[in-house]
Amino acid sequence: MAKNFHTDNKAFMLYKDWEDIFQALDSSEEIGELVMALFAYAKRGETPKLSGGAKIAFLMMRAAIERDGIAWEEMCAQRSECGKKGGRPKKSDESGNTDEKAEQTAASADNAEEKPQGINDTAEKPKAFSQTKRFSEKAQKADKDIDKDKDKDKAIDKDREKDAGTAESVVRSFGTHKNIMLTSEQYNELESRCRSVGLSLESYISKLSQWLFTKGRHCTDPYRIISGWLDNDSKRKTAAKPKERQGCDLSWYDDFAMNFDLSKFF
Structure with a gap:
C-alpha cells in the first residue's frame, strides 16, 4: 500500500534559513499561527487561512514540506519494491523438510565423488553470474530513480516560485x-x-x-x-506645477520716453 507523508510520516523538516522569515513577522501571534499552519499541513494536508506576511511565509515553507514528503513516499515505495523481489529466505519446517534437506545433501555428496571437479566449478558459475546481473540491474534502476527525483525537485521549485509570486526570499x-x-x-x-x-x-x-x-x-x-x-x-x-511666465521688464520704455525727440513733430 502506498505511503502518504501527511498521515504516515511522523516528522517533517524545519530549515535554518526559515529563522529570518520568522523574525520578519511583526508579532508573536503571527508566528504562532504560522507554526500551527505548518503542523496542520504536514500532518493532515490542511491549508489554513492566513494573511499578510504569514501567508507569504507559509506558501514558501509549504513547498519545502511537500518536496520532502514526496521524496519520503518514493523512498518507501522503492524499499517495498526491493522487499518483494528479494529478502531473507523462509525458515524450513522441522517436520519433513529437514529430512529432505539431509537426503539432498547426501545425494550431492555421492555425485561429487563420481563427477570430476571441473563439473562442480562450472555449475556454480551461472548462479554467481545471475546474482551479479540482478545487482547491476538494481543499481541502474536506482540511478534512474535518482534522476527522476531530481526532475521532481526542479518542478517543485518552479511551483514554489509561482506560489510566492513577486515575493523574494525574505x-x-x-x-x-x-x-x-x-x-x-x-x-x-x-x-x-x-x-x-x-x-x-x-x-x-x-x-x-x-x-x-x-x-x-x-x-x-x-x-x-x-x-x-x-x-x-x-x-x-x-x-499644480506653475507655468513659466514670460518676461515683463518695461525699463526699456522709460529710456525711450525720456530720450524721444518731439521737435520733429512740430
Missing part, C-alpha cells in the same frame, strides 16, 4: 510600529518611483503604519495602498 517589516510587510522588490520599486517625482517613501510608510496602529487593524496588501497614494500625489504635483 519579507521585511517597515514603519514606526513594524506592521507594514513589504518584500525587497516591492520596497525598491516604490522608492524608485518616489525618488523620480521628489516624494518620500518613508512618509507614506509612517503614515500607513500609524493609521493601522491607531485603528487596531492589519493591512493585507500595503504595497497596493502605498502605490495608489503615490499615483494620486504624482498627478496632483504634476497638475
Whole structure:
C-alpha cells in the first residue's frame, strides 16, 4: 500500500534559513499561527487561512514540506519494491523438510565423488553470474530513480516560485510600529518611483503604519495602498506645477520716453 507523508510520516523538516522569515513577522501571534499552519499541513494536508506576511511565509515553507514528503513516499515505495523481489529466505519446517534437506545433501555428496571437479566449478558459475546481473540491474534502476527525483525537485521549485509570486526570499517589516510587510522588490520599486517625482517613501510608510496602529487593524496588501497614494500625489504635483511666465521688464520704455525727440513733430 502506498505511503502518504501527511498521515504516515511522523516528522517533517524545519530549515535554518526559515529563522529570518520568522523574525520578519511583526508579532508573536503571527508566528504562532504560522507554526500551527505548518503542523496542520504536514500532518493532515490542511491549508489554513492566513494573511499578510504569514501567508507569504507559509506558501514558501509549504513547498519545502511537500518536496520532502514526496521524496519520503518514493523512498518507501522503492524499499517495498526491493522487499518483494528479494529478502531473507523462509525458515524450513522441522517436520519433513529437514529430512529432505539431509537426503539432498547426501545425494550431492555421492555425485561429487563420481563427477570430476571441473563439473562442480562450472555449475556454480551461472548462479554467481545471475546474482551479479540482478545487482547491476538494481543499481541502474536506482540511478534512474535518482534522476527522476531530481526532475521532481526542479518542478517543485518552479511551483514554489509561482506560489510566492513577486515575493523574494525574505519579507521585511517597515514603519514606526513594524506592521507594514513589504518584500525587497516591492520596497525598491516604490522608492524608485518616489525618488523620480521628489516624494518620500518613508512618509507614506509612517503614515500607513500609524493609521493601522491607531485603528487596531492589519493591512493585507500595503504595497497596493502605498502605490495608489503615490499615483494620486504624482498627478496632483504634476497638475499644480506653475507655468513659466514670460518676461515683463518695461525699463526699456522709460529710456525711450525720456530720450524721444518731439521737435520733429512740430
